[in-house]
Amino acid sequence: AQSVTQPDIHITVSEGASLELRCNYSYGATPYLFWYVQSPGQGLQLLLKYFSGDTLVQGIKGFEAEFKRSQSSFNLRKPSVHWSDAAEYFCAVGASNTGKLIFGQGTTLQVKP
Amino acid sequence: EAQVTQNPRYLITVTGKKLTVTCSQNMNHEYMSWYRQDPGLGLRQIYYSMNVEVTDKGDVPEGYKVSRKEKRNFPLILESPSPNQTSLYFCASTKGLGQGAYEQYFGPGTRLTVT
Numbered sequence: 001a002q003s004v005t006q007p008d009i010h011i012t013v014s015e016g017a018s019l020e021l022r023c024n025y026s027y028g029a030t031p032y033l034f035w036y037v038q039s040p041g042q043g044l045q046l047l048l049k050y051f052s053g054d055t056l057v058q059g060i061k062g063f064e065a066e067f068k069r070s071q072s073s074f075n076l077r078k079p080s081v082h083w084s085d086a087a088e089y090f091c092a093v094g095a096s097n098t099g100k101l102i103f104g105q106g107t108t109l110q111v112k113p
Numbered sequence: 114e115a116q117v118t119q120n121p122r123y124l125i126t127v128t129g130k131k132l133t134v135t136c137s138q139n140m141n142h143e144y145m146s147w148y149r150q151d152p153g154l155g156l157r158q159i160y161y162s163m164n165v166e167v168t169d170k171g172d173v174p175e176g177y178k179v180s181r182k183e184k185r186n187f188p189l190i191l192e193s194p195s196p197n198q199t200s201l202y203f204c205a206s207t208k209g210l211g212q213g214a215y216e217q218y219f220g221p222g223t224r225l226t227v228t
Contacts, residue, residue: 009153036219043117043203044156044219090155099144099163099207100171101217103155 023091136204
């Protein structure tokens, strides 16, 4: 069955430190992969996406993610975290031809001053 | 401005009282869907619609109904709400199938509490 796992429920980093959020997926074919961010009380905003081609994708707000087929992973990274990055982050995979997104459980990022 | 709107944003109701959450998009998107978000579970799809008059069940459709009479609107109906439907609901839309189908635009969410 198709699934997405975000192993870290909660992560705390200091402002200015680097960040990596983990995402592992289970999907039979080449996946369409996404990272969304949800700020408190807000909807979901697309950070970046991977469909094919270059396995390192750049997104908004200085985020990037790397698709590693051998590890079934799509980890999100940022070199230097800002206090405004505190939010919940969701990894998702696009499933079949229904347009459905299968989401991971989410990772809450806290940023220390 | 391209957007997906939902109303109401917050709703407290009682068990069994029928309610409707509206969703509207102004991007002429064919595909729309509803998700619910629960702590520790991420978002799960309730229903989706590929076009007018075409709807289908997602992963958690029990207790919900939808309709798609116009392209821009996709209301979510709870005929007899129960406390286990207390959740944060998101409407989403996208152009259609293919790669672009998965670039979904999300509404701001509706927080529903059923007592």
